[in-house]
Amino acid sequence: MFTGIVEEQGKISKITKNKMKVCVTVKADIITENLEVDDSVAINGICLTVVKKSKSDFSVEVVNETVTRTTLGKWLVGMTVNLERGIQLNGRLDGHMVQGHVDGTAKLINIRHFDDNMVMTFKTNEKITHLMVEKGSVSIDGISLTIASVERGIFSIALIPYTIKNTTIGNLKISGIVNIETDIIGKYIAKFIDEKSELSKNILNKWGYKI
Secondary structure, three states: OEOOOOOEEEEEEEEEEOOOEEEEEEEOOOHHHOOOOOOEEEEOOEEEEEEEEOOOEEEEEEEHHHHHHOOHHHOOOOOEEEEEEOOOOOOOOOOOOEOOOOOEEEEEEEEEEEOOEEEEEEEEOHHHHOOOOOOOEEEEOOEEEEEEEEEOOEEEEEEOHHHHHHOHHHHOOOOOEEEEEEOHHHHHHHHHHHHOHHHHHHHHHHOOOOO
């Protein structure tokens, strides 16, 4: 489990592929101090397991299912990525609950600048925006962000200067593709309502909720 609070930006130093899996090596300065083999680490929002580690880098192995569902298939050597170690339950929980299980990808279609801030608008599958709510949380490339607006297949997020400077999203260009993970709480609620839609509508109306 993660929080979506990026600890540092690392750089991909090596990528090897075969028919069964992809191995990615990432250079990092901060998280390698306490990172161990078998630990979970989020790379651009994808939960992966460390299979090899040194003082200056670590490696993960990725199965094809993850490659096809995320942006990982487009990663290149030299690319900068967002990194976060798994949370410790005895620490503070900033951001929001992020599993590192990517729902799909989204394309950046518009950027608006407001002084030092900016608003980015993305296009994605309607099944993903169905799980979003305005002012709710979303993980974009492993960054915990607040949804400014959402409609069918389109959503926007507002960025403050700190996020722009300290994560990869500040370098994202129009048509850039990012990993998306919606809020786990919203997924459970949506599943319950979809399965019990007739019951929930009738009962909630009876209880005074107008839907």
